[in-house]
Amino acid sequence: MQRLIGRVALVTGGASGMGKQTALRLAREGARVVIGDIDEVGAKETTEQIREEGGEATLRPYDASLETSCVELVSSAIEKYGQLDVVANIAGISAFYRLDEISTEIFERFLSVNLTSPLIICREAMPHLKRTRGSIVNIASVNARVCAPYHAAYGASKAGILALTKSLAIEFAADGVRVNAICPGGFDTPMNEDHRMPKGIDEGLLARLYPLDEMGNAEQIAGLIAYLASDEASYISGEDIVIDGGLRSAL
Numbered sequence: 584m585q586r587l588i589g590r591v592a593l594v595t596g597g598a599s600g601m602g603k604q605t606a607l608r609l610a611r612e613g614a615r616v617v618i619g620d621i622d623e624v625g626a627k628e629t630t631e632q633i634r635e636e637g638g639e640a641t642l643r644p645y646d647a648s649l650e651t652s653c654v655e656l657v658s659s660a661i662e663k664y665g666q667l668d669v670v671a672n673i674a675g676i677s678a679f680y681r682l683d684e685i686s687t688e689i690f691e692r693f694l695s696v697n698l699t700s701p702l703i704i705c706r707e708a709m710p711h712l713k714r715t716r717g718s719i720v721n722i723a724s725v726n727a728r729v730c731a732p733y734h735a736a737y738g739a740s741k742a743g744i745l746a747l748t749k750s751l752a753i754e755f756a757a758d759g760v761r762v763n764a765i766c767p768g769g770f771d772t773p774m775n776e777d778h779r780m781p782k783g784i785d786e787g788l789l790a791r792l793y794p795l796d797e798m799g800n801a802e803q804i805a806g807l808i809a810y811l812a813s814d815e816a817s818y819i820s821g822e823d824i825v826i827d828g829g830l831r832s833a834l
């Protein structure tokens with residue numbers, strides 16, 4: 584499908600996992616893609632793959648924990664292409680901690696990368712999205728809606744994404760800008776390959792919540808983002824769409 588011809592999409596986290604597959608998918612749908620990631624090697628690989636497939640992409644080094652970097656990511660997209668139609672806030676970090684391990688520094692790191700950066704990018708992108716009547720897709724997590732043990736910092740950051748998304752959806756509805764969130768369950772990406780686990784925890788609790796042999800794949804997330812970014816989803820805003828293979832129904 585070629586639903587995004589003539590559009591410009593900004594994708595954070597485009598070096599790996601869901602962000603990479605989303606950048607590839609949006610480019611295949613016709614969008615020119617700006618990729619922001621702290622992993623410059625991975626972002627370059629994604630950019631090159633898009634170009635090899637005949638698409639158009641550019642990369643921008645981006646550290647989600649730095650406000651200046653978030654601001655520059657948006658302004659670089661405008662400098663390069665002169666417009667912005669789609670923002671996909673996908674970059675994120677995850678790890679499990681017992682409560683007694685969560686220092687203020689760790690908690691603030693989760694908030695900074697997973698929540699503050701999407702907020703800044705939405706803020707900076709909004710004037711441009713109002714011009715194109717564009718849309719935003721923020722990646723939250725099922726942990727924003729149902730909670731996992733040892734995931735207080737991560738879950739809090741992702742729950743914040745839902746509030747951010749819904750608030751902006753209402754605030755900018757009259758401007759024609761749609762804002763949605765996706766809540767993935769367990770997905771087979773590099774994030775889950777070396778997930779930090781604390782010592783001395785109840786492994787059984789986590790095993791029940793994460794049936795690791797039934798993970799989704801990043802292409803499924805990319806497909807949903809492409810749909811939400813397209814005109815086919817023109818009446819969908821303020822939603823938090825769960826994509827978890829039925830996991831929540833089994834709890």
Ligand SMILES: NC(=O)c1ccc[n+]([C@@H]2O[C@H](COP(=O)([O-])OP(=O)(O)OC[C@H]3O[C@@H](n4cnc5c(N)ncnc54)[C@H](O)[C@@H]3O)[C@@H](O)[C@H]2O)c1
Binds near residue numbers: 723774
């Ligand atoms: N994989 C899952 O099971 C799952 C489930 C629910 C939600 N999510 C969310 O989906 C999103 C994508 O995760 P993924 O599974 O593709 O993981 P991933 O680790 O493959 O990708 C995350 C990307 O974010 C980038 N990133 C991390 N810190 C950054 C920083 N400070 N600045 C800029 N970029 C940074 C990484 O370099 C990487 O490219 C994340 O927000 C994650 O929380 C993932």
